[in-house]
Structures are given as structure tokens and as C-alpha cells.
Amino acid sequence: MSPAWIVLDIEGTTSSTESVHVGLYAYARTRLGPYIDAHRDDPEVADAVRETGGETTGETVAILHAWMDGDVKATPLKTLQGKIWADGFAAGDLTAHFFPDVPPALRDWRRRGRRLAVFSSGSVASQRPWFRHTPDGDLSALIERRFDTVNAGSKREPASYDRIAAALESPPGELLFLSDVPAELDAAAAAGWRATGVRRAGELSERADFGAHLVIASFEELS
Template sequence: MSWIVLDIEGTTSSTESVHRGLYSYARPRLGPWIDTHRDDPEVAAAVREIGGGTTEESVAILHAWMDGDVKATPLKTLQGQIWAAGFAGGELTAHFFPDVPPALRGWRERGRRLAVFSSGAVSSQRPWFAHSAEGDLSALVERYFDTVNAGPKREPASYERIAAALDAPPGELLFLSDVPAELDAAAAAGWRVIGVRRPGEPSEQARFGAHFVVASFEEIA
């Protein structure tokens, strides 16, 4: 096993910290961010993709996507920029389960390479790891993947793309996630997988089928 690829929400970090922390932070800032960053090519492209006319109309669409948990690229782009600014300004701190930081450090010390595959934009993944309550963990992670540069998390082809990008045989890749359908997709692409069932998380009652399941990273050799 050469690479360990991590999901974030429900796996390394609590769902509540993402939904109530990050989402609630970004929601009221979407409109002002669009208005003050119209010259930013990424913001301009996101607004075009949203398809709204005025800022108010664009924000209404963005809020509807947030309410429906729609993984829309323009939304993730804008959220990622807002979160990055929040982390840089010291207004946001990332949450990690207590077992995660020591496990990441231990895996790196033993020669394992670490990557992330999350539905959140890469632009938000990096600051998430860089601004944890346990310090800067970003130096431990070499590669970041999202649904834009890899593809949907429930499709085997996405994991094939990641394997190619990491230049590693699928059998040398281990994916950790709290979502059974994501594990199914990675396994179908030839990856090794482990389910993560965190107490109090939405996945606590999930059916992982034949996949090996842990409640803590401490259980993973």
C-alpha cells in the first residue's frame, strides 16, 4: 500500500463542523463576495455558470443548491474562495477527530503517502488541513482531488483517474470513507477500501456490506 486517500466529511472530520461551520459561514457572504470580486476570472465564470441575472438572483440559486446539497461546481468554487479567506483571516478553524492527526503523522513516518478525495473544492481542502486546531496538517498531504479534477465520488472512473494521476497501481491505493457507495466505486476500480463508522455521524447506521469497517483510524495498521 503506497497511498492512503482520505474522504473528509464524516471520515476525518465531523459532518456538523462542515455543515454548520463552513456552510453557515459561507451562506451570508456569497452575495458580497460576488459583488466585490467580479474581476476575478473564477468568480466571473462561476456567475456565468449559475445563470442568474442579478447578484440576488444568483444568490437565490446558490442557496437553493446549498439547501438541496447539490454538488454544483460554481457553488463549490465560491464557497472554496470564501472559506480560504476565512481560514487565512483566522475566522475559521478546521475540526478533526482526535485520532486523525496522530494517525496521519504515523502513516507518513512509515512511508505512506497521503491524498484527499472530497466533494469539497480543492481550494477549500488545502486550508482545511492547514488550519486545524492541532496545527498545520497540510504538509502531510501531497495531493488533493475533488469532483472537478477527478469526477463523481460514486463512479469507478473517478478512482481510475486518481490512480493514473498518482501513477500507482489500484491495488496499492487505500480509500477511507464513511459512504458505502463511494467505497463500492473505489473497490470496483481495484482499490483497497475501509469504511469509517463514526459514532454520532450519519454513517453510524449505514450498511457497509462486505467492506471492512473501523470506528477510529487507530484500528488501521
């Protein structure tokens, strides 16, 4: 039986890690301080700054940079990055990267009646423009639901997948999760989901041990 929903990871699965860590991270890094100072009246920005524990903009930026260097999935960092990236995409400074097989597969799955969602460590705010501003046009309308570590929880905890299944109002067995990270697949499978590994050439997943999980090298293998 075909899955009712296909839930997608982004980094290393639909898109290259480099496009996120080099392209997006570098773009946000130098803009964190000026953005914070220019948007202090934004409640989300104010909350994010407060949650870092920094007293001044300089201290806050130093904490955020340390999190970036350590690849820490901290909510305040994700919130601020997402807002900066959204502005960058809207201004035409940024364009999302997708592996060549991804856009046609997403369109094909939708034509076949599959419903699509995203579960990424990147914030929901950053997911929207990422799918909207691509070389293949606007893909955002193909994605019905978006989840991140704020509204769902850790990607390596089965409880997060329980929450998503409840939000999608679907039995776990009708949900398929695609990711390049074996630990995430293990968590999804533990929650009763179908889970398929994505092994991309040139990515860390190229050398990953996916254990007993089904593994594909291209979304075309599922189409």
C-alpha cells in the first residue's frame, strides 16, 4: 500500500548540506547583530534574544555564533536564522538548492495523490522560503504541512513522530519518512512509521550505516 503522507528531511536529503551550512549559515552569520538591533520590537526576536541569555547584542551574537560553530539545534538560533533567510530570499539574495531528482518527484507524488510534509531541524519560517525560491520554480504549494524541532520535538525521539502522526491524523503505518540520518530513521520506525534512508553522493550519508532500513540514492526510485 502506498503511503498517505511522505515526510521529508531537507539537509542531505532534498538538498545538499553545503547549500545550508555554507550558503545559508554564512549569509545569516554576519547579519545576526544588525538584524537583532533593527528588530527589537518584534516579539519573536525579543524572545529569541532573551532565551540566549546574552545581556548585550555582542554577547548574544557570540552565543549564537558558538551554537552555529557547534551545529547546535537551538531554538533561538533557528528563529533568528529563519527570519534573516526569509528576508534574503524575498530580496533575491538567496536561492534554494535541490538535488535534480527532487522537484520532479515531488510533483509526481502529488499527481499520484501522495500528500507531502517536511520535518526539518530548520525552522518552519525558513522552510517556507526554501521551497518557494528554487531554480525549478515555487515548490511550496506542494508541501501541505511543516514541522520542526519546536512544534514536533527532536528528530531522534520517537515521541516527535507520534506528535506528527497525530497532527496529520494518519496511522503511523501510512506515513513514510525520508532522511539521510540513520538515527532519525530509527526514531521514526520505533514510532511505527515506514522509514527510508537517502544515500546522496558526496554527502555524509554516502558512508552512513543505515542498518536494516531500505536505502535509495534518488527519489526516482520511489516514483
